[in-house]
Amino acid sequence: MARGYPPYQFLDAMGEPAGLDIEVAGLVFARMGVECRMVPGDWDDVVASLRLGRLDCVCGMEINRDREHFFAFTTPYYSRKVVIFVRRDGAGLGTVEDLVGKAVAGDRHSFAEHYLKQRGLLNAIRIVRTKSKEQSMRMLKDGKVVAVIAPLAVGQLLAKRQGVPVRVIDVGDPGSPVGFAVETGNDVLLEKLEKAIEELKREGALQPVLDRWLH
Missing domain, CATH: 3.40.190.10 (Periplasmic binding protein-like II)
Structure with a gap:
């Protein structure tokens, strides 16, 4: 586990x-x-x-x-539905294209990573591997990454616990x-x-x- x-x-x-x-x-x-x-x-x-x-x-x-x-x-x-979380006050981060050249905390082989690859964006985004989604959300809170790839329920719960105001970029994951x-x-x-x-x-x-x- x-x-x-x-x-x-x-x-x-x-x-x-x-x-x-x-x-x-x-x-x-x-x-x-x-x-x-x-x-x-x-x-x-x-x-x-x-x-x-x-x-x-x-x-x-x-x-x-x-x-x-x-x-x-x-x-x-x-x-599980995977989405991309950004800070609610993050200006200029409305689509996946806005993540180009920026650091994003994510997992290997997630739906979102496949989506970025299909769009030709994966190699243009710096994917940061973390030990847990708790660490990923802390990095978003501290400004060390601009976005977090996570299951919807996980990101929502962690953002609430850590007091991070977030919004979602939906990548069309059906689950x-x-x-x-x-x-x-x-x-x-x-x-x-x-x-x-x-x-x-x-x-x-x-x-x-x-x-x-x-x-």
Whole structure:
């Protein structure tokens, strides 16, 4: 799991794993009848650890073609919309073209990054990799970046917590599907995860979790 991505994945005031994905993972592994140990880390480190076989799976990973080269995914259990946040008082920042030549905090392989690439703008923008969205929002607050690429719910929550007045540049993300990721070839674990997720969906056990965290 990643740190600093509320309401999806984060460490609470006691330093314990919390969030939508963590609660879903708890239900899934309880249904499978196995204990799980959450390993929190910076997102890039989490992804690298899965590729290197140091983790069995990652919960709450957005599914896209780039990642499907390395990982196998379960059926999605919800979707996340990615947008670009700028300060509400940021003059002259109304479109993605206005970000050219400026520093933007972002993730690898996000919908927004693909959008910028398609528009021929990605190499003209300085993408700054951060350890968490909490750090990204602090950098926006401190003026170290002019924008933050983040899931809508994450950015809204962090901006409110940190007292950053923000507005959104919409990049047309219809919502990226989210599921559990395992190493390609780990079909046994994938099938067990898939079976548990489908049973929980069928019983209506997942929707209350989504509603509680997202609304």
